[in-house]
Amino acid sequence: xxxxxxxxxxxxxxxxxxxxxxxxxxxxxxxxxxxxxxxxxxxxxxxxxxxxxxxxxxxxxxxxxxxxxxxxxxxxxxxxxxxxxxxxxxxxxxxxxxxxxxxxxxxxxxxxxxxxxxxxxxxxxxxxxxxxxxxxxxxxxxxxxxxxxxxxxxxxxxxxxxxxxxxxxxxxxxxxxxxxxxxxxxxxxxxxxx
Amino acid sequence: xxxxxxxxxxxxxxxxxxxxxxxxxxxxxxxxxxxxxxxxxxxxxxxxxxxxxxxxxxxxxxxxxxxxxxxxxxxxxxxxxxxxxxxxxxxxxxxxxxxxxxxxxxxxxxxxxxxxxxxxxxxxxxxxxxxxxxxxxxxxxxxxxxxxxxxxxxxxxxxxxxxxxxxxxxxxxxxxxxxxxxxxxxxxxxxxxxxxxxxxxxxxxxxxxxx
Amino acid sequence: xxxxxxxxxxxxxxxxxxxxxxxxxxxxxxxxxxxxxxxxxxxxxxxxxxxxxxxxxxxxxxxxxxxxxxxxxxxxxxxxxxxxxxxxxxxxxxxxxxxxxxxxxxxxxxxxxxxxxxxxxxxxxxxxxxxxxxxxxxxxxxxxxxxxxxxxxxxxxxxxxxxxxxxxxxxxxxxxxxxxxxxxxxxxxxxxxxxxxxxxxxxxx
Numbered sequence: 001x002x003x004x005x006x007x008x009x010x011x012x013x014x015x016x017x018x019x020x021x022x023x024x025x026x027x028x029x030x031x032x033x034x035x036x037x038x039x040x041x042x043x044x045x046x047x048x049x050x051x052x053x054x055x056x057x058x059x060x061x062x063x064x065x066x067x068x069x070x071x072x073x074x075x076x077x078x079x080x081x082x083x084x085x086x087x088x089x090x091x092x093x094x095x096x097x098x099x100x101x102x103x104x105x106x107x108x109x110x111x112x113x114x115x116x117x118x119x120x121x122x123x124x125x126x127x128x129x130x131x132x133x134x135x136x137x138x139x140x141x142x143x144x145x146x147x148x149x150x151x152x153x154x155x156x157x158x159x160x161x162x163x164x165x166x167x168x169x170x171x172x173x174x175x176x177x178x179x180x181x182x183x184x185x186x187x188x189x190x191x192x193x194x
Numbered sequence: 195x196x197x198x199x200x201x202x203x204x205x206x207x208x209x210x211x212x213x214x215x216x217x218x219x220x221x222x223x224x225x226x227x228x229x230x231x232x233x234x235x236x237x238x239x240x241x242x243x244x245x246x247x248x249x250x251x252x253x254x255x256x257x258x259x260x261x262x263x264x265x266x267x268x269x270x271x272x273x274x275x276x277x278x279x280x281x282x283x284x285x286x287x288x289x290x291x292x293x294x295x296x297x298x299x300x301x302x303x304x305x306x307x308x309x310x311x312x313x314x315x316x317x318x319x320x321x322x323x324x325x326x327x328x329x330x331x332x333x334x335x336x337x338x339x340x341x342x343x344x345x346x347x348x349x350x351x352x353x354x355x356x357x358x359x360x361x362x363x364x365x366x367x368x369x370x371x372x373x374x375x376x377x378x379x380x381x382x383x384x385x386x387x388x389x390x391x392x393x394x395x396x397x398x399x400x401x402x403x404x405x
Numbered sequence: 406x407x408x409x410x411x412x413x414x415x416x417x418x419x420x421x422x423x424x425x426x427x428x429x430x431x432x433x434x435x436x437x438x439x440x441x442x443x444x445x446x447x448x449x450x451x452x453x454x455x456x457x458x459x460x461x462x463x464x465x466x467x468x469x470x471x472x473x474x475x476x477x478x479x480x481x482x483x484x485x486x487x488x489x490x491x492x493x494x495x496x497x498x499x500x501x502x503x504x505x506x507x508x509x510x511x512x513x514x515x516x517x518x519x520x521x522x523x524x525x526x527x528x529x530x531x532x533x534x535x536x537x538x539x540x541x542x543x544x545x546x547x548x549x550x551x552x553x554x555x556x557x558x559x560x561x562x563x564x565x566x567x568x569x570x571x572x573x574x575x576x577x578x579x580x581x582x583x584x585x586x587x588x589x590x591x592x593x594x595x596x597x598x599x600x601x602x603x604x605x606x607x608x609x610x
Contacts, residue, residue, distance in 0.1 A: 021580060024433060025517045029426030058202075063195035070202050072485060076478035077206035081213045084474065088220035091228065102477045102524055106517040108430060173304065174424050175591040182584030186576045203482075207475060214474040275602055304598075350599065 003128045010132020016109045017140035018188045023109040026100045027141060028177040034157050037145025038138060039093045040100060045134025047082055047104050048113060049127055051075050056118040056126035071114045072105070079104045109137065148172060148180050233261055233268045236286030236295040242266070250365055258365040266294065267370070271362035276354035278302035281311075283355065285362040292327040296359065301351075308351030315355065321345065323356075328363035406608040407536045408545045414601040415531075415549035421518055422557040423591040428518030432558055433583065435509070437569075442562035446555030448509040449516065450548065452491060456484050456519050457526050457547035461540050464527035480523050485514045522550050557594075561587060 016022045026044065031037040054074050062070045083101050086094040094101065104110065113133055118126040149155055152172035154162040170176045233242050242263040250258050252271065259270040266289070272282040282300035285293060298312045317324040321343045323333060333356040334340025337349060344352035421427050428449070435445045460480050467473055492510045495503040513519060525531040529538035531546050564586055573582050 021433065022430070024429040025426050028429055062198055062202075066195050066199045069482070069485060070199055072481055073199070073202050073206050073478060076481050077210055080210055080474060080477045083477070084213050084217040084221070088217035088224065091221075091224045099521055099524060103427075103517045103521055105477055105481050106515045106520050108515050111515060169307065170592070173595065174426070175588040175595065177426070178584045178588030178591055182577075182581040182588065185584070186581035189581075190576050203478075206478065210474055210478070275605070277599060277602070350602065 003125070006125060006128040007132040007135070010129060010134070011136040011139065012192060014133070015136040015140060015188075016133055017137060017144075018185055018192075020109075020112075021185075022112060023107045023137065025103065026107065027144065028174075028181060030097055030100050031141055031145035031148055031177060032152075032172050033149040033155075034142055034146035036096055037141035037143075040097055041134070041138025041141040043082060043086070043097065043101065044104055044107060044109065044137055045130070047075065047078050048110055048134045048137075049130035050078050051110055051114055052118040052126035052130035053123055054078075055114045056121060056123045059119050067119070068111075068115075071111060075110050075114070076105045109133065144177075144181055144184055147184065148176055151180070152176060229261075232284045232297050232299065233263060233286070235297050236268050236284050237263065237266045238286070238295050239265045242268075248369060250369070252361045252365065256361075258361060260365055260369050262369075267366055269362035269366045270299065271358045271365065272300075273354040273358040273361065275350075275357075276301060276303055277308045277348065277350045278304060281351070281354045281358055283358045283362065285359055285366075287363065287366045290327065291329045291363065291367060292325050293323055293359070293363075295324060298355075303348070303351045308345065308348040310345050310348070311351055311355050314345045314352075315342070321352070323359065328360050329367055332360055408542065410601065410604055410608055411536065411542055411545050412549040413604060415546055416553040416556060417594065417597040418599075418601045420553045420557055420594050421522070421550050422554060423587075423594040425521070427521040428516055428554055431509075431512060431516050432554075432561065432587075433580070435512075436558055436562040436565055436583075439559060439562045439566060441509075442558045443555070444505050445509045445512075446551070446558050447505070448513060449518065449554055450551035452484070452488060452510075452513050453519055453522060453547050453551045453554075454544065455491070456487055456523055457543055458540070459483055459487060460523040461526055461543055476524070476527065477520075480520060480527075481514075484519055484523070488514050518550070518554060522547055557590070561590060564590075 010016075014020055017024075017027055023044070026040050030040040051071075051074055055071055058070075058074075079102060082104070083094075086097075086101065113129060117129045121129070146156055148171045149157075150161060152167050152169055154160060154164050154167045168176070171180055230242075230244075233244065234240055242265040244261050244263050246260075246262040248260045248262070250260065252258050254274075256272050256274065258272075261268045261270070266286055268284055268286045270282065270284045272280055274280050279302040280300065281298070281303070283296055284299050285296045288294050296315065301309065301311065303309045303311065313319055315321045315323045323342055326333060326342075332340070333342055335342055335344040335349060335352050335356065337344060338353070340356070342352070342356060415421070419425060422429065422432050431445055431449070435441050460483055463479055463483060464476065467475055467479060488510055492503075495510075522531075526538075526543035526546060529543075531538065531543070536542055561583075565583060568582065568586065577585070
């Protein structure tokens with residue numbers, strides 16, 4: 001029950017995109033389609049789970065003064081490892097997400113959760129927090145990517161819903177990212193009452 | 195406290211070195227496979243074996259890579275002036291110089307507009323260039339007096355794409371003329387396109403609007 | 406002329422915020438007042454320029470030892486250390502400047518524009534006009550990018566100051582309307598699209 005509430009907390013109550021408004025660069029930069037958004041979300045989730053786990057394991061060994069640099073080293077190593085694994089096993093995805101993979105290092109969500117959650121809780125809870133926040137981020141990115149894909153190209157996950165000729169191309173381009181996210185946040189806040 | 199930070203850094207670097215070693219193989223394999231798949235696609239076969247790889251430069255000093263395989267020749271060429279930057283294509287040629295197939299390797303064009311180049315010029319599509327021979331007539335968009343339909347609202351991308359294809363052709367023709375001359379065979383077929391004629395048509399400054 | 410082209414294209418055509426989607430967090434976070442926006446822009450320009458030079462040299466070092474895979478980790482540590490150092494030096498040398506920029510400095514470590522630009526310059530993939538990438542063009546690019554960031558941030562902050570007095574529908578208040586404004590600004594910046602190609606022709610590059 002406790003773990004379930006940690007999960008739920010990450011997905012809804014502290015949703016990184018809709019509530020905490022963190023990690024906006026990848027949110028806007030990689031959501032030109034639902035698949036791209038989902039890949040970015042999952043990549044971030046992988047780093048988040050491992051960084052939460054490792055940091056909560058080693059938290060008692062780290063002196064307070066070098067806390068942040070140590071966290072950054074751990075996160076940066078995980079991101080580099082992820083980068084190499086993606087290059088090796090999912091080169092297509094790696095190519096689409098490009099620069100945003102190394103930039104997971106400076107995603108405020110990761111360092112924020114390390115500081116706010118993993119540094120104060122045990123390894124198991126931290127893993128669940130990573131999964132919850134990661135899922136919340138993935139859902140938000142997939143949703144935004146899906147909306148932009150439908151409005152922009154008339155497709156969803158690559159399946160044609162209506163002719164591309166009627167699509168509003170603007171939503172695939174940069175301005176559409178901002179506008180779609182703005183309305184999405186407004187709608188989510190209204191419906192979820194958060 | 196510095197010890198702890200140093201220790202963490204050393205462990206991290208060690209772990210990364212291990213992961214790097216572990217993934218180096220698959221990354222290389224991937225690159226080779228992507229290239230092989232690209233060559234197969236543009237030549238319309240499934241088992242082309244690269245026999246010779248040659249790197250030359252076009253008139254502007256951009257690299258052109260010629261892959262001679264047992265099933266035909268594929269040429270990789272770039273045009274630096276697409277709408278969003280560099281546009282890189284791989285084009286397969288039949289013996290007489292007509293285009294067998296192409297694929298866009300790398301581009302930074304506008305999603306939904308210029309990015310359509312991957313499909314637009316394929317067989318049966320509006321801008322079909324398959325089977326055309328750039329040696330008989332340089333490929334240019336209809337706006338510039340050519341006979342290829344440009345991608346709707348993306349003239350600049352289309353021009354850049356066709357320039358890259360033309361560059362690829364000239365490199366191919368130059369290379370095969372050379373090979374023919376070396377082997378003593380008749381170079382008649384390619385005589386009209388000697389290597390020094392490798393030029394890139396200038397794009398006119400007008401009509402630069404896209405979107 | 407090549408430098409002028411990089412300068413123009415980094416500020417307007419490929420604006421770091423509106424077309425590259427980097428540095429969005431400070432763009433949305435510290436854009437409620439023009440004063441703070443200007444302070445943040447100055448701090449970013451400062452750190453970005455120094456960080457680009459230092460990381461460029463580090464990249465050379467990593468490459469000569471075949472340690473490219475340590476790029477991310479080395480860069481982020483250098484940037485974090487640099488920010489700390491700048492903070493300490495500023496405090497000693499120019500307390501006035503420190504007063505103005507101090508609050509923003511710690512935030513800069515996690516500004517992805519810094520790491521993003523550092524990586525782009527180290528890879529040499531920041532310009533599309535076939536200009537030879539080297540340290541000098543990299544620095545010009547970094548400075549221009551910082552100016553582009555400052556421009557975007559300041560315009561946005563000025564609009565948000567006006568917006569604060571407007572009667573925005575309840576559901577759209579706060580971040581949603583700010584994002585829509587950012588979208589409209591991005592649309593305006595799209596008007597510069599392709600201008601760099603034209604300029605390259607004018608300059609004969």
